[in-house]
Amino acid sequence: MRKSVVLITGAGGEIGHALVRGLAEGSNVITLDVNPLDPQVAPFVRREFTGSITDTNLLDRILAEFEVDCVFHLAALLSTRAEFTPVTAHHVNVEGTLNLLEFAQREGESHGRNVVFIYPSSIAAYGLPDLETKGRAGRVNEDQFAHPTTMYGCNKLYCEELGRYYARHYKQLSVDVAPRVDFRAIRFPGLISATTVPSGGTSDYAPEMIHAAAKGEPYACFVRPDTTIPFMAMPDAALAIRKLATAPRERLTRTAYNIRGFSRSAAEIRETVLAAFPAAEITYKIDGKRQGIVDSWPADVDDTAARADWGFSPEYDFERAFREYLIPTIGNYYRS
Numbered sequence: 234m235r236k237s238v239v240l241i242t243g244a245g246g247e248i249g250h251a252l253v254r255g256l257a258e259g260s261n262v263i264t265l266d267v268n269p270l271d272p273q274v275a276p277f278v279r280r281e282f283t284g285s286i287t288d289t290n291l292l293d294r295i296l297a298e299f300e301v302d303c304v305f306h307l308a309a310l311l312s313t314r315a316e317f318t319p320v321t322a323h324h325v326n327v328e329g330t331l332n333l334l335e336f337a338q339r340e341g342e343s344h345g346r347n348v349v350f351i352y353p354s355s356i357a358a359y360g361l362p363d364l365e366t367k368g369r370a371g372r373v374n375e376d377q378f379a380h381p382t383t384m385y386g387c388n389k390l391y392c393e394e395l396g397r398y399y400a401r402h403y404k405q406l407s408v409d410v411a412p413r414v415d416f417r418a419i420r421f422p423g424l425i426s427a428t429t430v431p432s433g434g435t436s437d438y439a440p441e442m443i444h445a446a447a448k449g450e451p452y453a454c455f456v457r458p459d460t461t462i463p464f465m466a467m468p469d470a471a472l473a474i475r476k477l478a479t480a481p482r483e484r485l486t487r488t489a490y491n492i493r494g495f496s497r498s499a500a501e502i503r504e505t506v507l508a509a510f511p512a513a514e515i516t517y518k519i520d521g522k523r524q525g526i527v528d529s530w531p532a533d534v535d536d537t538a539a540r541a542d543w544g545f546s547p548e549y550d551f552e553r554a555f556r557e558y559l560i561p562t563i564g565n566y567y568r569s
């Protein structure tokens with residue numbers, strides 16, 4: 234008999250860190266990551282596989298041993314890193330996701346139930362043509378401005394469609410095959426964690442600024458003070474994933490949902506960080522290319538569909554995220 238579990242790919246990354254503990258309480262968690270898991274996370278996991286999502290032999294081994302009911306597919310190369318190696322990014326972000334979708338379909342076929350597949354998409358799936366349009370657009374909904382400028386954004390948008398194909402139209406001409414993947418995607422804003430520092434993203438200036446201040450290190454912000462995109466505190470990101478994974482299927486009207494915590498400019502984030510860490514030294518050194526990427530992302534997103542369909546509302550607004558999560562947690566984190 235195979236054992237019934239949930240699979241988290243990229244479990245060693247930022248979202249994985251936040252998700253594993255919460256899930257471990259109610260389910261048997263197995264993980265797949267290119268690196269061994271952090272010793273703080275590993276004890277919560279039933280079985281840890283170290284390897285790549287591009288390795289189909291490894292996925293076959295997991296399929297042979299475990300009955301997977303739910304896949305949280307978090308592994309990805311983020312937007313800045315992907316621009317240096319776009320072909321590798323495509324290989325990991327698209328072909329890796331295709332492997333996981335095929336894996337989920339075969340799991341579902343073998344145990345006769347649909348496999349819930351949670352996919353973190355991103356505000357990088359949007360592409361606004363210029364700052365004037367960005368200023369005018371306000372909160373964009375899921376169907377607007379779907380013209381990403383980065384390889385990562387293209388990968389995310391396409392994989393939303395791949396997921397939709399697996400969920401609704403998989404092998405539509407075969408009489409004896411039914412889709413077994415229950416695909417659900419969230420378009421995440423920039424995420425800010427108090428206990429992990431992101432790497433390879435373009436929204437990283439906000440978390441980098443906060444972590445540098447907490448460590449007493451100087452920081453040069455790589456975007457202009459007026460740069461504005463939506464963000465979310467990491468506990469809300471983990472909450473959203475768990476909530477979408479357990480939402481009744483019949484309530485879901487979309488493949489991909491926007492969510493948001495708060496939208497703030499780099500200058501507003503800097504001011505709040507300086508109020509919390511008065512000795513912090515935060516300057517600006519604009520990187521024109523990374524600036525161009527963030528300028529193509531919306532200043533805010535419309536999360537009406539997520540609120541209506543699966544009742545999501547974030548627990549942390551900007552003030553509460555700093556007062557009750559970031560400042561106390563980050564202080565303890567660096568002290569310990």
Ligand code: AKB
Pocket residue numbers: 311312313354355356357385421422423424433434435436437
């Ligand atoms: C990135 O900056 O690449 C990510 C994202 C917005 O998806 N944080």
